[in-house]
Amino acid sequence: MNFWFTVFRQAGRNLRQTWASQLMTFLTVSLSVLIFAFFSLVYTNMLGAGSRLNEDLRLVVYLDEEPGPEMQEQLRRKIKKFDDVEEIRFISRIDAYYRFADQLGKDSDVLNDIPEDFLPASIEIIPMKSLRGYNQVKLFSEYLASLPGTEKVQYGQEWVERFYYFTKLLTIVVMLSGMLLILTAVFMVAYTIRLTIMNRQDELELLKLVGATNSYIRTPFLLEGILQGFMGSIIGMSALYALFRWISFHFTGPGLLNLFQFNFFPPIVILGIIFSSICLCSYGSYTSIQKFLKM
Amino acid sequence: MIEMIKVGRSYLPDIQALTDISFAVATGEMFFLIGRSGAGKTTLLKLICNMETPTNGLIEVAGYNINKLKGKKLAFLRQKIGVAYQDFKLLSDRTVAENIAISMEVSYKKPQAINQRVRDLLDQLQLVNKHDTLTCELSRGEQQRVTLARSVANSPRLILVDEPTGNLDASTTERVMELLTRSNKAGATIVIATHDESIYRGSNKRVMELRDGKIHSLARSNH
């Protein structure tokens, strides 16, 4: 009881004496939490969108001529030779024509003068879930392209490729911003605490002389670190949430964001970020105070 | 309470502040340490409370080899030792009351108890109206008494006092000695380093004189 009373009073004194640098640290921590959380949020949403795209990933092999039943069987065997697949569907020229007409709907009369076999026959292949890595899909498509009678293989290469490299880039950005968060949280906090310690060297020395235990001296500073981490992450996350709401509000409607289904972090991730921020900041303050206590 | 055997302390380059000091102070004793300026009195007190380490020799306080103590044990022992430093070591940006309270706060005394004790001490040392004054605004004599109050506040078992009356007039000196005598009667062992002959003359206490870092004499002052 008295322990916490003294600890809180001491922490209050520290805050009062170095509030300017405390504020700076607090802002820096919030900002780095914001940056890190922002990129993580984009990243996780990207991954979500990626897996959704993957869901309806299909490869379309355009054939130069309509395969007969014999040929279909042969192709089926060839395809399965590379890897088992979820489904193989043969689309004849006629099927393709009616599909296209379906898609056109009302405007389908533009097709009236066009022969029903103007579209090529094709095979739609839905690969197994295990074959969803970008490189494997690429290999598979190359394999399909090498089959006799294939004209072209399509699976939205460019789009998939771009998406793939974008997520790669984002991984790096997330890692960098995570590092930034660690650096600022640990070093800025360590620095401010060191400043406080230097400011109050006389008092801390005297405390040692009159028999203050290390935990008596240490706890207020740890508390400060915890407070920095807690406040910093709360503010950072709130700012991100506000930003998220703003974006969702201004960019709703049919478009890119609907495709992505932009989601905020689940509570467990939010807690995780707050917790890590607290840990990092208290670690920063711990190193500083420990350095002093060892003297 | 205090046991010193062949203790020496030297400073670089070749200052021999103390040499071959052996003596013991019994529990409950009031012990005087005298000697010219530079004789080594302050150094001796610093050795007893582990502010300095001896170059050689053994120092035991309350049965502990104080130089071997670390961490919690050292902290707890120090809570039982009150020291009034010659250079005061007051926190100049804190009030008188806060300065005195420090020694009690570190052993987690109740705030009401601390308050009561602080007022009590200020009353005994005629500083009641200085309760909320910053210590940097006090005269040296007042600062000296605040230091003394801080050293006795937590009712330590051992009180080390360095030059407690250097800046005080006769009647205030008497008050200071009254306070120390009361602590002594309550069971505290007290070591006082002083130039002021008046405070030990005729007291029948043991007085040890240092000269150039050596024990020159150790006898009762009965005249």
Ligand SMILES: Nc1ncnc2c1ncn2[C@@H]1O[C@H](COP(=O)(O)OP(=O)(O)OP(=O)(O)O)[C@@H](O)[C@H]1O
């Ligand atoms: N940190 C130090 N470094 C070097 N020399 C020191 C140090 N501390 C004390 N001394 C030397 O040790 C000797 C004893 O000093 P000390 O302070 O113990 O004297 P004192 O008896 O307390 O004197 P005074 O009555 O003036 O307070 C002095 O010669 C002093 O110069």
Ligand SMILES: [Mg+2]
């Ligand atoms: Mg001295």
